[in-house]
Amino acid sequence: MIVDMDMISTLSMFALLLIPIGIFIYLQMGLVKETIISAVRMAVQLLLVGVYLKYIFRLNNGWVNLAWVLVMMIAANASILGKTGLKRRLFFWRTLAGIAASTFIVSGWFILVAIRPEPFYDARYMVPIIGMILGNCQRSNVMSLERFYSGIRKNEQEFMTYLMLGASLNEAVRPYLRTALKATVNPSISTMATMGIVSLPGMMTGQILGGALPMPAIKYQIGIMICIFTAMVIAAVVNILLSLPVAFDDHQRVKPEIFQ
Amino acid sequence: MIRFENITLKIQQQTLLDETSLHLKPGDKLVLRGPSGCGKSSLLKAAVGALPINSGRILFDGIELNAQNVADIRSRVSFIGQEPVLGAERVLEALMLPFRYKAHRSRTVTGKQIAELLERLRLSTDILDKPSARISGGEKQRIAIARALLLDKSIFIADEITSALDPESKEAVMAELFRPGITVLSVSHDPDWTEACTRRIKIENHRLVESGAEPQTTLNTAVPGEVS
Numbered sequence: 001m002i003v004d005m006d007m008i009s010t011l012s013m014f015a016l017l018l019i020p021i022g023i024f025i026y027l028q029m030g031l032v033k034e035t036i037i038s039a040v041r042m043a044v045q046l047l048l049v050g051v052y053l054k055y056i057f058r059l060n061n062g063w064v065n066l067a068w069v070l071v072m073m074i075a076a077n078a079s080i081l082g083k084t085g086l087k088r089r090l091f092f093w094r095t096l097a098g099i100a101a102s103t104f105i106v107s108g109w110f111i112l113v114a115i116r117p118e119p120f121y122d123a124r125y126m127v128p129i130i131g132m133i134l135g136n137c138q139r140s141n142v143m144s145l146e147r148f149y150s151g152i153r154k155n156e157q158e159f160m161t162y163l164m165l166g167a168s169l170n171e172a173v174r175p176y177l178r179t180a181l182k183a184t185v186n187p188s189i190s191t192m193a194t195m196g197i198v199s200l201p202g203m204m205t206g207q208i209l210g211g212a213l214p215m216p217a218i219k220y221q222i223g224i225m226i227c228i229f230t231a232m233v234i235a236a237v238v239n240i241l242l243s244l245p246v247a248f249d250d251h252q253r254v255k256p257e258i259f260q
Numbered sequence: 261m262i263r264f265e266n267i268t269l270k271i272q273q274q275t276l277l278d279e280t281s282l283h284l285k286p287g288d289k290l291v292l293r294g295p296s297g298c299g300k301s302s303l304l305k306a307a308v309g310a311l312p313i314n315s316g317r318i319l320f321d322g323i324e325l326n327a328q329n330v331a332d333i334r335s336r337v338s339f340i341g342q343e344p345v346l347g348a349e350r351v352l353e354a355l356m357l358p359f360r361y362k363a364h365r366s367r368t369v370t371g372k373q374i375a376e377l378l379e380r381l382r383l384s385t386d387i388l389d390k391p392s393a394r395i396s397g398g399e400k401q402r403i404a405i406a407r408a409l410l411l412d413k414s415i416f417i418a419d420e421i422t423s424a425l426d427p428e429s430k431e432a433v434m435a436e437l438f439r440p441g442i443t444v445l446s447v448s449h450d451p452d453w454t455e456a457c458t459r460r461i462k463i464e465n466h467r468l469v470e471s472g473a474e475p476q477t478t479l480n481t482a483v484p485g486e487v488s
Contacts, residue, residue: 011280054437115280130319143414155345157343157345158345161341161344161345161347162347162357163310163331163334164310164334164339165307165333165335165347165357165358165361165364165407166334166335166358166361166363166364167358167361167363168331168361168363170324170361171361172414175347178458249312250326250327250330251309251310251312251327251330252309252330252331253309253310253311253312
């Protein structure tokens, strides 16, 4: 059984934050307020989720689990769009579709084909696995959309040259799609290559701390890493492709109004 | 061939062209003149749908430029800017770039054709292996022109394309573009280029005025106020 921390011990962890905050103050970086707000938000959100998950696990109803997963996706989607510099209102449903497609494909494979729990919608598997995929894909989703549109915006003349040379919209955007995708997946490729040597990943560590044997924990970790990587690529490509119809006008020009 | 019908062009609320018209016939070599910022380059961009017009119509062979045919029209027209972008790492890749697109995939181009064309444009074939970023502005302009000529296009929209060329290269480029079957819509401050053009249009008070003629309102043809 895991050694539980009492609330005071948990709160004591916040004392560590004094170090980065001290550095931010010394370097006059202006990140103090954001750090405190983010840390408090993280703690409150996790505590609330802890309470909620207790009931979700106890109830273990497929529809409730699905509803919770959808809530996670919507929250992830809103957060992604807020950071890409694109207008939420225009892209919300399209990026949500991209996130949902990628998450359901890979988590479906992991849960239904590899793990096969009984019942298949068991909250103990469905909620944390989808949560991990969503959480880990968030940064890459932001990066792919941001890199893609900033690439076209910065190289508008080059983009127009491709169109003038007879490229269709899909052909003209391909170089920017490639750049965005490379930037998105490169860090994950490096992470996968060094996993186990440089880093001990979160899911495996969590399972071992929870009392699992290392080997089953490692198998899950291998599964989740492949899921995260695949979901990242699917979401990046699908998000970009689904965003094209709203981002370009009927003459294939980027609409300036898509940017915040 | 290309007809601008009563077009109004504004950029950030500033009117550049106001309900003005122009008609280019096949084989015309037309140069636009006027102070900077008057809308010359914007008109060229509008012609290929790179810039939206606020009102009026642009027609190619009687067919209005619209969302359905813009890609087709772009594949027939060659647009070369003042600082052309080659869009590929190496010069040979840049020359072959359009042939990778669906619109031109059926066309073939031989090494001999490329070598002959480069020679006519006073370029050595050694340039083909060079990185695009390492060649001079004048070489870039000639490579962009060579790329358009390889596509066998007959309409050239050119924005100050001789600005970085030495007299010899300029002469070579002009010899290629000023052939009878080619239609040229251009912006240039180069006296030799302007002299060689068969038509000179000035932008005056947001209107297109044929050089040496009265303001276009007196040049009525099929469309009121059209320069034809």
